[in-house]
Amino acid sequence: xRRENSTLLQIENLAKDFGKLRAVDDLxxxxxxxxxRGLIGPNGSGKTTLINLISGVYKPTSGGVxxxxxxxxxxxxxxxxxxxxxxxxxxxxLFGDMTVFENMLIPAFTQGMGKRQAxxxxxxxxxxxxxxxxxxxxxxxxxxxxxxxxxIVRGFMRQPLRLYLLDEPFAGVHPVIKDVMIETIQKxxxxxxxxxxxxxxxxxxxxxLCSRISVLHAGKLISExxxxxxxxxxxxxxxxxxx
Amino acid sequence: MKNISEAxxxxxxxxxxxxxxxxxxxxxxxxxxQYYMQVFTIAFYYVVLASSWNLIxxxxxxxxxxHHAFAAIGGYTSALLVTRSGFPIWMGILAALLSSTLMxxxxxxxxxxxxxxxxxxxxxxxxxxxxxxxxxxxxxTRGDLGLAVPKLFLGEGRGIACYYFFLGxxxxxxxxxxxxxxxxxxxxxxxxxxxxxxxxxxxxxxxxWKIFAFIISSGIAGIAGAFYGHYNGLLTPVMVDFNEMAxxxxxxxxxxxxxxxxxxIGAIFIEILTxxxxxxxxxxxVVFALAVIAIARLYHEGAIGIVRxxxxxxxRRKRAGEGVNE
Numbered sequence: 001x002r003r004e005n006s007t008l009l010q011i012e013n014l015a016k017d018f019g020k021l022r023a024v025d026d027l028x029x030x031x032x033x034x035x036x037r038g039l040i041g042p043n044g045s046g047k048t049t050l051i052n053l054i055s056g057v058y059k060p061t062s063g064g065v066x067x068x069x070x071x072x073x074x075x076x077x078x079x080x081x082x083x084x085x086x087x088x089x090x091x092x093x094l095f096g097d098m099t100v101f102e103n104m105l106i107p108a109f110t111q112g113m114g115k116r117q118a119x120x121x122x123x124x125x126x127x128x129x130x131x132x133x134x135x136x137x138x139x140x141x142x143x144x145x146x147x148x149x150x151x152i153v154r155g156f157m158r159q160p161l162r163l164y165l166l167d168e169p170f171a172g173v174h175p176v177i178k179d180v181m182i183e184t185i186q187k188x189x190x191x192x193x194x195x196x197x198x199x200x201x202x203x204x205x206x207x208x209l210c211s212r213i214s215v216l217h218a219g220k221l222i223s224e225x226x227x228x229x230x231x232x233x234x235x236x237x238x239x240x241x242x243x
Numbered sequence: 244m245k246n247i248s249e250a251x252x253x254x255x256x257x258x259x260x261x262x263x264x265x266x267x268x269x270x271x272x273x274x275x276x277q278y279y280m281q282v283f284t285i286a287f288y289y290v291v292l293a294s295s296w297n298l299i300x301x302x303x304x305x306x307x308x309x310h311h312a313f314a315a316i317g318g319y320t321s322a323l324l325v326t327r328s329g330f331p332i333w334m335g336i337l338a339a340l341l342s343s344t345l346m347x348x349x350x351x352x353x354x355x356x357x358x359x360x361x362x363x364x365x366x367x368x369x370x371x372x373x374x375x376x377x378x379x380x381x382x383x384t385r386g387d388l389g390l391a392v393p394k395l396f397l398g399e400g401r402g403i404a405c406y407y408f409f410l411g412x413x414x415x416x417x418x419x420x421x422x423x424x425x426x427x428x429x430x431x432x433x434x435x436x437x438x439x440x441x442x443x444x445x446x447x448x449x450x451x452w453k454i455f456a457f458i459i460s461s462g463i464a465g466i467a468g469a470f471y472g473h474y475n476g477l478l479t480p481v482m483v484d485f486n487e488m489a490x491x492x493x494x495x496x497x498x499x500x501x502x503x504x505x506x507x508i509g510a511i512f513i514e515i516l517t518x519x520x521x522x523x524x525x526x527x528x529v530v531f532a533l534a535v536i537a538i539a540r541l542y543h544e545g546a547i548g549i550v551r552x553x554x555x556x557x558x559r560r561k562r563a564g565e566g567v568n569e
Contacts (some may be wrong), residue, residue: 055444081446095437097501098430106434109427110446158446 007069008033008195009054009163014063014073016049016219023049025219026063031163036189036196038206040230041216042239047199048090050216051165054197055087056080067163081110084162086155088169092147096140100131100150103139107157121157129153129184145177152181156188164188166198170205182209203227215239268410272403280406286514287409288471291416293494293506295463298420300492301501302429303456304436305355306363310464311487312370317343317465318472318482319377319384322392325473327383332393336469343465344458351457356450367485374483387480395473405474412470413507416463421503423459432456486528490517493531496538499545508546 009031016024024046031037039047052058054065056077065073072080086107095103101122108118126132129149134142142150148169155164166185170178182205188194200206206213207227215223215230217239223230230236272280296310320342321335330338354365378386396404423429431452434442439449472478481487490513498509513531520527538545 057440057444077440077443078446078448081444087444089441093438093441095434095441097437098433102430106430106442106447107445109430154445 007031008067009197010066010069011050011054012064012066014050014053014065015061016046016053016058017061023219024053024060027216027219027221029214029221029224031195031197033162033195034189034193035212036185036198036210038210038213038227039197039199039216040201040203040206040213044218045216045239046219047216048167049219051087051167051197051199054080055085055165078110081107081158084158084160085165086158086161086163087165088148088151088155088167090168090171092142092144092151094139094142094147094150094154096138098139099136100126100139100142101135103150103154104157107154111158113157113159118157121159125153125156128187129180145173148173149177149181149184153184156184156192156194159192161188161192161194163195163197166196166200168199168201170200170202178205185209265414269407272406277402280402282515282518283511284402284406284409284474286511287406287413288467288474289491289494289510289514290413290507291409291467292464292491293498293510294413294416294420294503295460295467296491297495297500297502297506298423298432298463299453299456299460301495301505302424302436303432303453304439305453305457306359307354307366307457307460308363308485308488309350309366309370309373310460310491312373312483313343313347313461313464314468314471314487315373315377315478315480315482316346317468318392318478319390320465321469322390322472322478323383325393326390332395332473336466336473339465339469340462343468344462347458347461347465348454350461351454355453355457367488370483370485370488374480377480377483384478384480389477389479392472392476392478394476395470409470409474412467416467417503417507419459419463424503428452428455489528489532493535496535497531497545499547500543502544502547505545505547508550512546 007030011027011029014024014027015022027046027050039050041047049058053060053073056072056075056079060073063073064071067083067085070083072083095106104122104126105115105118108121113121123132123135126135131146131150131153134146139147139150152166152169155161169181173181185196186209189196198206198210210227212225213227213230214221215233215236217235222235222239223233225233271283275283292310292314296307299305299307317339321332321339324330324338325332325335350366350369354362357365377384380386381388384390394401395408423432431442431447434445434447435449435452442449468482494509494513495506496509497513498507499505517527542548544551
C-alpha cells in the first residue's frame with residue numbers, strides 16, 4: 001500500500017565533520033513520495049557527502065535521517081538498500097569483470113528474486129535503455145556514458161525501489177544517452193512511483209526533470225523551491241558567484 | 244539465434260575437452276610408473292589447495308596467506324585423534340573438517356574486515372603461529388621430528404588407490420567451486436572482488452559472504468590436509484612453512500587466477516616441474532618466483548589465458564578461411 005503525498009525522507013539537523021572540516025552543517029530537508037528533487041550547489045557544498053550520509057556510506061557526526069519515519073542513519077549500506085533506497089556514484093562504478101547482464105542481476109538477487117524473474121526484468125530494462133545489444137559485453141568495455149546509464153538502470157532492478165539517489169548522472173554524458181537517461185527516470189517515476197534525489201550541475205536538465213530544487217552551500221541548505229524561485233534567490237546567486 | 248547456438252557448441256566443446264582430459268587422467272596410472280603416479284597424487288592434493296585458495300583470493304579478492312595452515316590444522320587434528328585417542332580415520336577426517344572450518348570462521352571474523360595488505364599480514368601471522376605452536380608442543384605433535392600417521396590404504400594396490408582417491412577429491416572440489424561460481428554466491432563473491440562498497444550498496448552483506456567463502460575454503464584445505472597426512476604417513480611443521488603457501492600462490496598465478504582450470508593446470512604443472520628438477524633444490528622456488536613476477540607484470544591471466552587466446556586465434560583464422568572460401 002503506497003502512501004500518497006507523505007514524507008518519504010526526513011533529514012533532521014544533519015552534520016558531518018571530516019577532522020576540522022564541517023562538510024554538512026545542521027542540514028534539514030524533506031522529500032515527498034513520488035517527487036523528483038534536484039540538489040544543486042557549487043563544488044564542495046556537501047552534495048555528495050549528503051548522498052553518502054543517506055546511503056549509509058558515511059555515518060553522521062550528529063543529526064538523523066528518517067525514511068518513512070524509521071531512523072536509518074546508523075544502518076550499514078546493505079540494510080539501507082533493503083529499505084528500498086539505491087544510489088549511483090559520480091564516476092560509474094560497475095562490476096567490471098562481469099557482463100552488463102550480470103551487473104543487472106546482482107541487486108535482484110540480493111532481494112531474493114529468482115534467476116528467471118531477474119533475467120526477465122533485466123532484459124526489459126536493458127532493452128528500454130538501449131543497452132540490450134551490449135548485454136554480453138564485459139562492463140569494463142563500456143564507454144563513460146554507457147557505464148553511467150548502466151549504473152542507473154541497474155538500480156531499477158530493486159523492487160520496490162522507493163528512493164533513488166543519483167550523484168551527477170549527466171556529467172560528461174553524450175546528449176543521446178542523456179535523453180535516454182531522462183526518459184528512463186521519468187518512466188520509472190511515472191510507472192513505478194520511484195522518488196528521485198538528483199545531484200547535478202546541469203541546470204537545464206534539472207529544470208527539465210525536477211519540480212523542486214534544493215540548494216546547498218558550505219554544507220547548509222540555503223534555498224528551496226521551483227527553479228524560478230531558487231534562481232532569483234540572492235543567496236543562491238551569491239553562493240555561485242563566490243559570495 | 245546464431246550466437247546462442249555458437250555458445251552451446253562452445254559449451255559442448257569445453258565439456259568434451261574436460262571429459263577427454265578426465266579420461267586421460269583416469270588412464271594415466273596404466274602408462275606411468277609408480278614414481279609419477281605418486282607425483283600426480285600429490286599434484287591432485289595441490290589442485291585441491293590451489294582451487295580452494297582461488298575461491299577466496301581469485302573470486303573474492305581476499306589475499307589470505309593462511310591456507311596451508313588450515314591444511315595443517317586438518318592434518319594434525321585427524322592425526323592426533325587417530326593416533327592418540329584411537330578414533331577411526333573417517334572420524335578423524337570429520338573432526339579435521341570441523342576444526343579447520345571453525346578456525347576459518349574465527350580468523351574470518353577477526354580479519355576479513357581488514358583490507359589487502361593488512362589481511363595478508365594478519366593471515367601470515369596466524370600461519371606462523373600455527374607453525375610455531377606445532378614445533379613447540381613436542382609432547383603432543385612430536386614437533387620437528389614429525390608425527391607418524393596411520394595410512395589411508397594398505398597393501399599392494401595402495402599407490403593406485405591413493406591416486407584415484409586424490410583424483411576424486413580434486414574433481415569434487417572443482418565441481419563444488421563450479422557450482423558456487425554459477426550460484427548467487429558466486430555472483431556476490433565476484434561483485435565483492437570488483438568493488439566492495441558498490442556490492443554493499445547493491446544490498447550484499449559483504450562481511451557475511453566473505454566469511455562464508457573463507458569457511459568453505461578453509462574446510463576444503465582442512466580435509467585435503469587430513470587426507471594428505473593419512474596418505475603420507477608423516478606430518479611435520481614443514482607443512483606450515485611459508486614455502487608451502489608460496490607454492491600455492493605460484494600454482495594459482497601461473498595457471499591463471501580467477502578461473503576454474505587455471506589452478507588445476509598450475510598445480511599439476513608446478514608439481515611435475517618441482518619433482519623433475521628436485522636436484523636443483525630451493526633454486527626452483529627462485530625460478531617460479533621469477534615466473535610469477537613475469538606473469539603479474541605481463542600477462543595477468545596466466546597459462547589458461549594464453550591457451551584461451553591461442554584457441555581464439557585459431558578460431559578467428561578458421562572463420563576467416565571459411566569466409567574466403569564462401
